[in-house]
Structure formats: C-alpha cells, structure tokens
Amino acid sequence: MDALPCQGCRGLCCGPVPVTNKELRAIRKLLGAMPRRRRIALEQQERFFGTCMFYDQDSDKCGIHSARPDVCRAFGHSSNLVCFRRPESATGSPWQASSDPAGILSVDFTWKDF
Ligand code: SF4
Numbered sequence: 001m002d003a004l005p006c007q008g009c010r011g012l013c014c015g016p017v018p019v020t021n022k023e024l025r026a027i028r029k030l031l032g033a034m035p036r037r038r039r040i041a042l043e044q045q046e047r048f049f050g051t052c053m054f055y056d057q058d059s060d061k062c063g064i065h066s067a068r069p070d071v072c073r074a075f076g077h078s079s080n081l082v083c084f085r086r087p088e089s090a091t092g093s094p095w096q097a098s099s100d101p102a103g104i105l106s107v108d109f110t111w112k113d114f
C-alpha cells in the first residue's frame, strides 16, 4: 500500500470519525498503556475546531496510530475515501463499516470517555 504524503498536512483530513465498540476498546487499551505524562500532553494539546481529538499537533501524526479506527486506515486507499493530495492511491474497493458505529469520535466520545 502506497504511503500518503501526510507529513505537513497538519491533520487536514482528521476530523470526527465513526468508531465501533471494538475500536473503542482498542483505543482504551492503547491509552491505558500510554505513559501518563504522554497521555496528558496529548489530551491538552490545542486543536483547531473540528480536528480529531487524537491528532498529535506536535508530531503531525495520529496520536493513537496503532489503534486508529478502520475508516482512518482506509482513508486515501478506498475508492470512496479519496485523499485530494494523492487521488491515484484510492484504488481499493469502497470502504464499508464492519459493524454499526457506536458513535462519532470527538463528538459522542471525548477525552473524558477514555
Ligand atoms: S490522507 Fe491526504 S489529506 Fe489526509 S493527512 Fe494524508 S495526505 Fe493529508
């Protein structure tokens, strides 16, 4: 899978995303294992309105990368989730949720839920 040119985008495509219960469990597990100082620093970052609560402004990347939701993994690679900076990478079959979302990250679930 081609890497997308995300460095320098400053989380442009990282907004509220749907999240399933299974994905919430994975995120909780990752945050539970994260050093407390690191978690607090990530939580307290100031973000633009609408930017995902887990986007790491300091390192310009996802702050929960290994536990990011499926839609984030598919973004830029599925034909219905096209990255405008590299549309030619969106060659995969259309993304479909594996199960009904439990809600929207940053809207229905915020830091206090983790
Ligand atoms: S997927 Fe595309 S829009 Fe999103 S951060 Fe990467 S290059 Fe930027």
Ligand code: SF4
Pocket: 013, 014, 015, 017, 052, 053, 054, 055, 056, 061, 062, 063, 064, 065, 068, 069, 072
């Ligand atoms: S979970 Fe990570 S990849 Fe997904 S929108 Fe948030 S910061 Fe971006």
